[in-house]
Amino acid sequence: MSFGFFFKEAIRGLSRNSAPALAALLTVLLTALVLGVFIPIVQATTGTANEVRERVLVNVYVAEDATKAEREQLAAALERTANVKSVEYVPKEQGLKEARRKNPEAFGRGVDLLGANPLPDMYRVVPDDPDGVAAIVDRLAPANADGVREPSLAAIDEVRNKEEDTEKILSATGLVKILTGGLMALLVFASIALIANTLRLSIFARRREVEVMKLVGATNWFIRWPFVIEGVIVGLMGGVLAVMLLTIAKETFIDPLEDRFALLAAPETIDFPLLIVVLLIACVAVSAAGSAITLRRFLRV
Amino acid sequence: MSFGFFFKEAIRGLSRNSAPALAALLTVLLTALVLGVFIPIVQATTGTANEVRERVLVNVYVAEDATKAEREQLAAALERTANVKSVEYVPKEQGLKEARRKNPEAFGRGVDLLGANPLPDMYRVVPDDPDGVAAIVDRLAPANADGVREPSLAAIDEVRNKEEDTEKILSATGLVKILTGGLMALLVFASIALIANTLRLSIFARRREVEVMKLVGATNWFIRWPFVIEGVIVGLMGGVLAVMLLTIAKETFIDPLEDRFALLAAPETIDFPLLIVVLLIACVAVSAAGSAITLRRFLRV
Amino acid sequence: MSKIRTRRRPGAAETVAPAPLPAGEVPVVELRDVSKVYAGGSVGLERVSMRIGRGEFVFLVGATGCGKSTCIRLLMKELEVSSGEILIAGKKLSEVDRKRVPYLRRNIGTVFQDYKLLPNRTVYDNVAYSLQVIGESREEIRRKVPDILRLVGLSTKLHNYPDELSGGEQQRVSIARAFVNHPPLLLADEPTGNLDPETSIGIMQLIYRINRTGTTVVVATHDKEMVDKMRRRVVELRDGRIVRDEQSGLYRPDESTTEFAIRLRGELGVGDEGNPN
């Protein structure tokens, strides 16, 4: 039979079985809503975590008494070191400027009183992977038997991970990424399971009907198509409703607060139109496939 | 009839209608699992946000040239100011010690070279409500017509919110709190709706049975009790399973990583046994009430 | 091919003879000008008036779709009348509160045309349910249920579920359930539709015996042989109206098999037990 026939059958199924259809719709709507809220949050969190990780740097302080040759040797060595993405030379003047900006309290007053720049020249080394920081430090200043780090080159005064809590940052952001990833997986899994579950139940409520269809000579696909189309319609409606609610929520709550999001804004956040498309496709696919698969159990007559 | 009878009826209902019962169980399990994972996360996030907020302080720098009387007047004035929770006097020596600890790079070398303490004496003012910070600053150093703040007392050199980004912290943590609150509300609402939905569908699949019961003279409560007990059993089983999974997850994934959580640990995190109890009670209550309420529609025969 | 005529039978009796009822007695069932029009507009009953006295045995006959089941469903308040009034034991059904309906139904045993068994209960439990509903003690249930199931010939199927039974077996479970708590009013909708003639006779004997213990019985049926054998009051419906109401009538008013029927009643063991007709 034609698509038109199956489509009409699907509409009949939906309108004559409004209770199960509504239940399925509600499930799709709710799970899509939850996912639609969490996807950007997870994205933002991961983005923020990544941004924080990117701030992980290795500062290599140049010894005051290093000769020009030694300095050149150091610069070349840094460039050659594995894991290094880029190296930036920060002369003491620039260092002071930055410090003043970040820490006006200490450097504003202190250095004025001091009348001289207390900071040394420095190389700022950006690792290509934040987790590679330890390796860089190890290479530039390997720890000796007592655990004390000794610079590998004469020009190096000291090698220091910025803020000394690189470990902590890496650990924390890593944890955040694992957590958000796990949560997302849990949510996606739960959503799919919940939708499949509702579909199963809604088809269970109509199993006698499916049996009768088989008994009067309908093939499996003849029975299945309307259910699949029903699934598509329910998924689409649920998805569209969820997207509408999300849009309303975005425009009434989030957009007016946009400035407050400055701190959280992360470049990796999925953009809204893409989110909508992903949600809709997911809803439709899960509903349609769920209907088709669930039906199998009741087609064995 | 006795409770025993209704209980047996409930068991019969569950075992003879395993499909809907399993569906309801799965829904309870999944939603409890998601909630069980999110409650501690939300708690930890809120706790962290609150901790961060608590770090919002107002530093009142004492003018170098302030007289003893002026200083005393200032201390008294600070104590009297509205919104102030506590005032701590930080002499310049202590200030330096703290600064050295926090910022060894700048203060370690700089001050050594300087040979003198560049920091002024200071009062650290803790507001009783982080949002009250602005009010305190306004009172101690009201802005004049040009928007420039002028100290209200002679002894005050400068009034400064620590780090200058109090605004940002307050805004961000406030947002985080709103967000997590909203998410939690969304999740709780979605969970209840999903469970009610599945129950509705599972009772829908048995509506003919309910009708027949009414036709042979059963009263509404005679029919309802077994359904309520079924709801309790399903809720309990779903809840217990969810709790078991959560415990396993906690012990295999979270506990070994406990040290990494140091950064996130928040005193307000709900403790695990309490979480379990809350989850179980919620599951059982929602399932039982859901069954009873849903049934009403089908009892009108 | 010619059309099957089911609704119109030309020349059939159009007279209605109301059944006599002792003055002052409250009829167990009374229909006062009852009409039932379904949502779609199709007519179930149309201005039906009827009185059934205590202990009466009434056959409700008529072509398929004439309104027999509608009548029975109205009597147990499964449906509401569109107009008119139904009284059960003198009580207006329209005044029975929703909450009181179950108590009304406990006094009415009903055999449903489509059996309406509980699919998740065994034969035993299906029958036991209508006793549990009225709070019967466990001992009583354990005594009564196997008894009634033996009477309808199902002692070997006690622990089967309805979907494991043949059509006739399901029908007999429905009959057993309706009888088991000896209700004062028994409504049976096509109780022998799926039974062979022999089993049917057994079931009708059972119903007859129940009737003799004082139970008022209304049987909607197509079983011509049964009606003709029993010779009890017959109410014939056509298109929702009563077209015949005879004491000791036949399935068809125009047939003259009286002697045959008498012989059959002797066979049934009914005629010699002093029934008033």
Next chain:
Amino acid sequence: MSKIRTRRRPGAAETVAPAPLPAGEVPVVELRDVSKVYAGGSVGLERVSMRIGRGEFVFLVGATGCGKSTCIRLLMKELEVSSGEILIAGKKLSEVDRKRVPYLRRNIGTVFQDYKLLPNRTVYDNVAYSLQVIGESREEIRRKVPDILRLVGLSTKLHNYPDELSGGEQQRVSIARAFVNHPPLLLADEPTGNLDPETSIGIMQLIYRINRTGTTVVVATHDKEMVDKMRRRVVELRDGRIVRDEQSGLYRPDESTTEFAIRLRGELGVGDEGNPN
């Protein structure tokens, strides 16, 4: 009260007379030593062998629970045999692939004892469905469905849903659905159980006409009058075994109402149309 005897009838014929079949012709239905034991251990059929030739009209009779429905459900592969072999048009059912079962069923029209209507379809759509299933064109459907519904007397109920129909009306929808695509084999399980005698006769006339167009017909029934009137092949089951297989038999073997039956057949307009019995 005495127990109703449904299963054992002492002194009934125990002889089995297989129906003659022209040599070389492939029977439409053949049962070879078929047994069906249900999961619970109850016996549906026990070593039943039977051959039904093309164009035959067979009544399957027997007490309630004797295995008639089991037999019909086995023939359409709704159930699987426990042992033995069923052949439909020479093809072994056990060798019919799951995927091919729908195509088998399209050649078998079935009237189900419990109707098995699709609850979410109107009368019209229920009947149309078995045409849609075989890919019939919309015009054909629009032509055939009202026709067959007129034949079973349901032209006024086209757009009603099954739960808005009386028992007999539902049964007739089931009959219409089984007939509508003129299958070569027609299985009818108790097709007149909820019909009044007059409508029953109409339906049986319809089945008879269908049979005369070449369709093989198997009717499981309790309708004694019908069987006795039609005088076709009768297969009697008892407790799952064939105890009688007669050409032009009666519902009960011991009854002698041959003349009466002949008169009735005349009334039916059957006798004068040259059937071979």
